Amino acid sequence: MKNIRLNTLIFKSAAVLLFANTVQAQELQLNGGAHFIKPQSENAFPFAKNSEGFSVGLDYNHYLNKNFSVGLGLAYLNADFTFAKANLEGAYNEQDFEGDNFEFRYKADYYEENIKMHSVRIPLTLQYETQGVVRWYMRTGIIYDFQPTKAKYKVNIDNLSTSGYYEQWDAELHNPLYAGFGEQNRIETKGSLKLKNNFSWMVESGIKQQLGTCNSLYLGMFFELGLNDIRPESTSASTNLINYTSDINNPLQYNSLLNERLYNDKKLSTYTVGFKLRYAFNFDKK
Template sequence: MKLMKKNSNLHVILGCFTTLLITNTTLAQEWSIEGGAHFINQRKENAFPISGKSEGFSVGIGYSKYLNTNWSLNTGISYFNSKINFAASNINGTYNETDMENDSFEFRYNVESFEEKIQCSSFRIPLTLQYETLGIVRWYMRTGVVYDISIGNSKYNQNWGNIKTSGYYPQWDAELHGPNYVGFGNMGNLHHEGNFKLQNNFSWLVETGVKQQLRAVDDIYLGLFFELGLNNIRPKTDATEKAIVYTKNIQEPLVYNSVLNQEIYKDKKLALYTIGFKIRYAIDF
């Protein structure tokens, strides 16, 4: 009797599932290609000194499955490219070191201006729910989550302005401002490059705009979007380095570190939000 009841319940579940599949095949589907541009900023709590120049672009394809004439489920994949800029001024620091002759001293540095540009790319997979009105010109809104998969290493470029370093030897009460080949002196302006791996990101997306029907089977979307990063994407490595590190290597007496690796920012989070616009061409079938 119990076996017959279980089989009966199974038949009901399978019947309902089959009915949904048959019903869904009659509903509209939509394929689309899209492009967009965005501006990047940070949530204020525990933020890096990010510049207002941060921006990027995206291109991708999308797929929508309509649940009825107003509601649809959306997914796809897109390529997302961003330039994140950090800027600061009057950077200075001191810490104890030993030179090539093992004499202890206090290394001092001062930087008039600093800018770092991070170039990062990712593939993004959204899962959203969309509502739209009826008519030739429709208002739409979609919301949901986006999983952002970082592609390879992100490259950074640094511009240091008017670097001055010195070594103070308290045992002789003397401060050396040269020579440059040991890391002391007026280093002027400097350009430095490097790379690191950013973490993958989850974000919450809201997009709204108008959908214009062009012909019976194709449409164009024009929309604005807001996307809020839900996790910290800075590299997993510990941020324990000074902005400028003294070494005993004459070939490279000074090492310049990314803001994401500097100990002064070790408690900061790289949690971004983006605001931008998208244009999407869609074909219904």
């Protein structure tokens, strides 16, 4: 309910500002961006790799004077998060379908997970620019990202070996596979995650080229810093990356790294650098 109320408030505020500035709006921008995403080092997931994404959007700029303007926009972001590790291994205590306690062990040559996220973004910005045909500009502000759909993840595991060690008999079982013990060459699984909405601070700077009295072209670089953890709220403390069950029909389950109980103290927060291209239509001569 809290997120719903927050989304509603932001949408209403955005709509009011857009319609209020439509008559006086001096600039309409079509933009596209390339995003290079890195995990923030503090409390980050250990397998996190650099990732990529892209965005397209529409911005309104309302000039306060010749140099300063406030902006409001709407954009779409497509981003990937990648987690990978060679020589994955782990162990934890379990109970088999006969009620006997044992230690479940697993090893894999390689683990990779890719999470695809689609988000709608609402940036609220302040821009400064110099005067002339070729201008330097800088903008900064806050971006609100919300997830209209669940993110999709895909897990690939190469050469997985699982076994069960029974301390009471000092024996390690490597089969049968229907009981969850054995070797598998290649595993692929898919699922979905509901990521949290996100706030980020951004700064962008570059060159604005006047193409005439009514058009201009922006070319800039930007930096974004995520301000909160977007890991799913439904993370379960009892979920394992490779999860043993006592169900003979489905002895092993393969889950997202974001739901791994060993990493309950980790956060999914990022910073992003990238390039931004904007084509602007000027409605009033400044």
